[in-house]
Amino acid sequence: MTALIPHPTMPDKSALRHQLTALRRALDADLRAQWDAAIGEQVDIWLTTHPIRSLGVYWPIRAEPDLRAWYAAWSRRGVQLALPVVIDKDMPLQFLTWAEDSQLNKDSMGVMVPHADSPTVRPDALLTPCIGYNRDRIRLGYGGGFYDRTLATTPRPIALGIAYSATLRDFAAEAHDIALDAIVTEQPDASLW
Numbered sequence: 001m002t003a004l005i006p007h008p009t010m011p012d013k014s015a016l017r018h019q020l021t022a023l024r025r026a027l028d029a030d031l032r033a034q035w036d037a038a039i040g041e042q043v044d045i046w047l048t049t050h051p052i053r054s055l056g057v058y059w060p061i062r063a064e065p066d067l068r069a070w071y072a073a074w075s076r077r078g079v080q081l082a083l084p085v086v087i088d089k090d091m092p093l094q095f096l097t098w099a100e101d102s103q104l105n106k107d108s109m110g111v112m113v114p115h116a117d118s119p120t121v122r123p124d125a126l127l128t129p130c131i132g133y134n135r136d137r138i139r140l141g142y143g144g145g146f147y148d149r150t151l152a153t154t155p156r157p158i159a160l161g162i163a164y165s166a167t168l169r170d171f172a173a174e175a176h177d178i179a180l181d182a183i184v185t186e187q188p189d190a191s192l193w
Helices: 013-026 029-049 068-076 146-151
Strands: 054-056 080-085 094-098 104-106 112-114 125-129 158-162 182-184
Parallel strands (some): 158 182
């Protein structure tokens, strides 16, 4: 496979990851909590108009938008929640069912995951945390390709990118990048549906 040569005016993705992660960490905690609530409210509205049975959520790391306050409400509405688990570096994510009272353990990368004997599920939709995103709804993640491999599976889950509007950047898509169905930010008019 031939490596793509970045356009000279496009930022280096590694540097961009570092810059945007630092930007998220530098946000005032109260402001971030307000933005998280606004993002959660938009996802909540989306869930009322899209009847899904299962939703892949995430346990936030590295100052990702934190929607955990909404998880219990979605679960009470009958949506089965599931958290992603890395099985192998070259495989799609596996999703294990999770409920508010489920025990979580740290995986080898320090991410909270359900107990290994939790049932697996193929979520109808995924909340996909983004370090950054572009106008084509391409997600900038941590570089492992796990969500892209997951979105390449059949049936493909609906993918909602979760990001702060301040992380919108111009960057080139690579051959393996798969566009998300929407990007949800704290600003409804900045979200890409």
